Amino acid sequence: MSALTRLKDEAPVPSARTPQRAGGRGGLRRYKGYLWVLPALVFYVTFAILPAFHTAYLSLFDWDGVTLATWVGLENYGEVFSNPDYRNAVGHALLLVAFFSWIPILIGLLMVGLLSRHRRRGMTFYRVLFFLPQIVPLVAVGITWRWMYGDDGVVNQLLRGVGLDGFTRAWLGDFDFALPAVGLVGTWAMSGLCMMLFLSGVQKVDTSLYEAVRLDGAGAVREFVTVTLPALRGEIAVAMTVTTVAALASFDIVYVTTSGGPGSQTTVPGLLVYRLAFSEGKVGLAAAIAVVLSCLILTIVFAINRLTRTDP
Amino acid sequence: MAKTRLIRAALAAAAATAVLAACTPGSEDAGSDDSDSSDGAESVSTEVPDEDATLRLAFVDGPEMVDELIAAFEEEYPQVTIEPQFTEFTDYVASIRLNMTSDSAPDIAQFNVGAMSDLIPSGHLLNLDPYSEAYGWQESFPSVGLEQLTADETGKVYGSGSLRAVPAGMSLTGVFYNKELADEAGIEIPPATLDEFEQALEAASEAGHTPLSIGALDSGGAHMWAALLNSMMPVEDYRAWVTGEAGGSISTDEALAATEKFTEWADQGNFNDSANGTDQEASTAQFVDGRSVFLMNGNWAAAQVADEMGDNAGFFLLPGLEQDAPAVGSGFSVSYAISSQTEHPEAAAAFLDFLASPEAAEIEAHGGFLPPNVDAAPEAEGVLGDLNSEFARVVEADGLNVFPDFSAPATYDALSSGIQSLIAGRMEPQAFLDELQGIRDEHHEE
Known part of the structure; x- marks a missing residue:
């Protein structure tokens, strides 16, 4: 996201370079650029902006999705903020951020630190390999992990294999471990994305920089901190934004693996929106949660961008 | 520049909201062509046009x-x-x-x-x-x-x-059993009363088997609970609650006893260890593999059980409290x-x-x-x-009860998560019933 902002700031502004001519034509020309954007704009407004407003509008009604809705004003929002179940769901989503975002970024940085010191052969192969989890649909990922976490699944087989019999359990059915177990699925899915981003970011770095640091007698750690890490600032911001949004808006992995159970240990806002709107016939309340969730995500993304901005 | 853009965006947003505000979501009545069909008085033909x-x-x-x-x-x-x-x-x-x-x-x-x-x-x-x-x-x-x-x-x-x-x-839901394992444990099938069934569970446990498989990761736990309600709660009371009759309640002594029985069974280890992490399909697979004596499931699992176990498997309804209790099942x-x-x-x-x-x-x-x-x-x-x-037998006794999640649209999620909490000992039976009752009351209030 911040990479995009940066690009915009640095790009020359066309209108400034075009000599301003007096009269209407110059004004027209200024708007000519918008004509090119129009198709995309229409598409975006129709399918993204308007539905968003419509959702916000729906959140002011009590509506079962079929019969006539009744206007309730901000009542749904009152319910969203007062119901402890919904607050817990937000808490779960925030915990998932650690698994979907922080751990994958750390893993990504570690891998890049190991791989970036020298040009290695077969880098493309690694990139493809790390990116694989990204191209598998999350529903398939969820189903696979549901099997792996099962009573006789791979996870328990491995534990038994190393003699940790006492530690085996049906992970997704355990009140204490279900949420971290779901989180680790996210870690697996997101780590590849982070590694991929960082690996391509590090390839931009001039190798002479590494040489210079090495001549100054720096070790691997020093090299990583002085050269690699600052160079990856933009990529880290992108990775953090994408993965944080994925964690807060998570639905598919949770839905497929636990459906929010056991109890309500793994409910997340996305799951509540789906349940309320589609199976419980409370569309207004679902819309209100969606609006609150969107605001929360926007705030956090904004904060991430502020913190990782390169230029003051 | 930035300011005008902002104003323009605000105007667009306002316009969009105005357009949307013009209509209230939902429709009053869709069946406009045959609005009089609801009185049921018109005559219809059993002839199919050519x-x-x-x-x-x-x-x-x-x-x-x-x-x-x-x-x-x-x-x-x-x-x-x-x-x-x-x-x-x-x-x-x-x-x-x-x-x-x-x-x-x-x-x-x-x-x-x-x-x-x-x-x-x-x-x-x-x-x-x-x-x-x-x-x-x-x-x-x-x-x-x-x-x-x-x-x-x-x-x-x-x-x-x-x-x-x-x-x-x-x-129809009920109990599947493994004939060989039941014989080995000296269990007589079918049990005539709920007490006898409990003794059977105990015998299975003593013989070193998992007594009863349920798949509480999805709706298998709720089927077990509903079966206990069928056995222990008067049919009229259950139906008054589930079909939405005025005054119907699940917060009764009998329902509480049934729910307590359910948690008791979980405590005693009558269910598979990881019931909360097992879905219905996996619970059926465990049973078919001979890893439990009984299985709580429905007719949808019967074909698989019959295919893989042949004559070694049977099915019975969870018995009532008394020997001559009417046959009641969920379906x-x-x-x-x-x-x-x-x-x-x-x-x-x-x-x-x-x-x-x-x-x-x-x-x-x-x-x-x-x-x-x-x-x-x-x-x-x-x-x-x-x-x-x-x-x-169920049809004869007019004993077919609909599933408990029919009581309100929001019941299903509360039911499956509540059952998981009961199994894990994280929820009191009374609190569980109160929650279900609250959801039903809210649904009928509207």
């Missing part, structure tokens, strides 16, 4: 069964073509309401209480009373099947009012409703009528469901035979 008609049928259960039913029906009425539209369960529940309220609604749709009850007050479902009278469905379908599909004008109270759908095949039908927007109501009704025929019964039994018409059920052996005879 001109060609194409019906679309949206459904979720038993694709092979539906194909066969359609083929058999089309043979009888060559002028009618039925196009089946299969949707997987969760997607079906999520989309059927939008589908039925659209301009291109399917003519016939598989009925689902939770997802489709709202379509009754909105007028999107055809009131079937006139057809029921014309065809004599009260005689051709068993009353247990039809009663579940009768609802009042609000769509919230079931068991009275007008007919909304007819059954194609019934389901619902695969059933079909007609859209009020259909252009061929006669042809659609003829298809529903066809479901009562012996020919349809055979196809339904073959598809793994229990034909609503008990006498039409084809002979079967082993576990499938047990299932048929137990179902016949």
